[in-house]
Amino acid sequence: MRRIDAHIHFCGDTDAAVRALKELDLKLLNICVAHKTGSAWREKAGHYRMLAEKHPGAYAWCTSFDLPDFQETGYAKRVIEELDEDFTHGRAVAVKGWKNIGMELKKPDGSFIQIDDELFTPIFEWLERNGRTVLLHMAEPLACWRPLEDHKPHCSYYKANPQWHMYGKPEFPSHEEIIAARDRLLARHPKLRVVGAHLGSLEYDVDEVAKRFDAYPNFAVDTSARLWDIVLQPTEKVRAFLLKYADRVLHGTDLVRNQLFSGLDAKAAEANLNELREETAAAERYYAGTDAFTYRGGQVQGLGLPGEVVEKLFKANARAWYPEL
Numbered sequence: 001m002r003r004i005d006a007h008i009h010f011c012g013d014t015d016a017a018v019r020a021l022k023e024l025d026l027k028l029l030n031i032c033v034a035h036k037t038g039s040a041w042r043e044k045a046g047h048y049r050m051l052a053e054k055h056p057g058a059y060a061w062c063t064s065f066d067l068p069d070f071q072e073t074g075y076a077k078r079v080i081e082e083l084d085e086d087f088t089h090g091r092a093v094a095v096k097g098w099k100n101i102g103m104e105l106k107k108p109d110g111s112f113i114q115i116d117d118e119l120f121t122p123i124f125e126w127l128e129r130n131g132r133t134v135l136l137h138m139a140e141p142l143a144c145w146r147p148l149e150d151h152k153p154h155c156s157y158y159k160a161n162p163q164w165h166m167y168g169k170p171e172f173p174s175h176e177e178i179i180a181a182r183d184r185l186l187a188r189h190p191k192l193r194v195v196g197a198h199l200g201s202l203e204y205d206v207d208e209v210a211k212r213f214d215a216y217p218n219f220a221v222d223t224s225a226r227l228w229d230i231v232l233q234p235t236e237k238v239r240a241f242l243l244k245y246a247d248r249v250l251h252g253t254d255l256v257r258n259q260l261f262s263g264l265d266a267k268a269a270e271a272n273l274n275e276l277r278e279e280t281a282a283a284e285r286y287y288a289g290t291d292a293f294t295y296r297g298g299q300v301q302g303l304g305l306p307g308e309v310v311e312k313l314f315k316a317n318a319r320a321w322y323p324e325l
């Protein structure tokens with residue numbers, strides 16, 4: 001196994017897809033997202049779990065947990081029981097919390113619940129005690145709170161999903177508030193392994209990621225859907241960052257192809273695989289290559305990182321932060 005994509009949503013259940021992953025020497029970590037209150041997300045989780053059970057060399061999965069509805073007594077206890085089942089029998093390798101905590105879900109008093117809320121404390125204590133890894137997508141890129149700028153990263157997402165665009169919405173929590181809640185959680189549970197999805201929502205400056213790495217040894221980040229943000233930062237600065245924190249960054253594409261490939265025609269399934277090949281190749285070219293190339297319409301200089309650092313980014317760090325992977 002030469003590569004791990006540590007953050008993806010990819011339902012390639014066909015023989016052709018599994019074969020392609022083998023050819024790519026690539027294992028995928030599928031990530032569950034609990035989009036709304038309730039357990040509807042469990043259907044997709046079932047697909048991810050099935051893929052990991054049937055093809056453990058090609059797939060692993062990261063579960064999630066229901067959001068609180070604030071009516072239920074014993075919420076944390078139930079979540080812990082479900083996580084225990086996911087980890088023990090389902091062989092999930094981590095659990096994910098999503099941005100709806102912090103940005104969408106409100107408590108009965110009308111305030112936004114944050115990830116360090118005491119309601120979640122028993123869950124994080126249990127995860128910490130049991131040596132489980134948490135993947136947290138808290139907040140959004142900073143661009144979320146800024147006016148839209150064409151041809152910049154994230155613009156098209158907020159055009160398509162204006163409900164998540166926070167510019168001019170002072171009634172919602174700020175980027176700083178949400179990140180601060182996440183940082184308090186990191187400080188409160190020093191033995192809890194936490195991977196910050198999307199560069200920990202600090203994609204705008206690797207120095208900000210570095211500050212958290214220095215403050216919280218239990219924190220790593222994945223690069224999912226943020227390659228575009230990193231390549232825009234000065235080459236030498238990014239290179240120095242990745243050399244210094246070579247054990248703390250995990251490669252992930254965040255490609256979202258959630259329909260089971262067995263329900264797609266062969267052409268569509270092949271297109272999905274091609275996209276995965278291209279995204280993976282672009283990341284590898286950026287980290288390992290020494291030439292300049294075009295990425296998303298801009299010129300990008302390859303970092304030329306040493307082989308052992310590239311190997312950490314693409315495999316060893318995922319294994320270290322998700323030990324069951």
Ligand SMILES: [Zn+2]
Pocket residue numbers: 007008009031224254
């Ligand atoms: Zn994702």
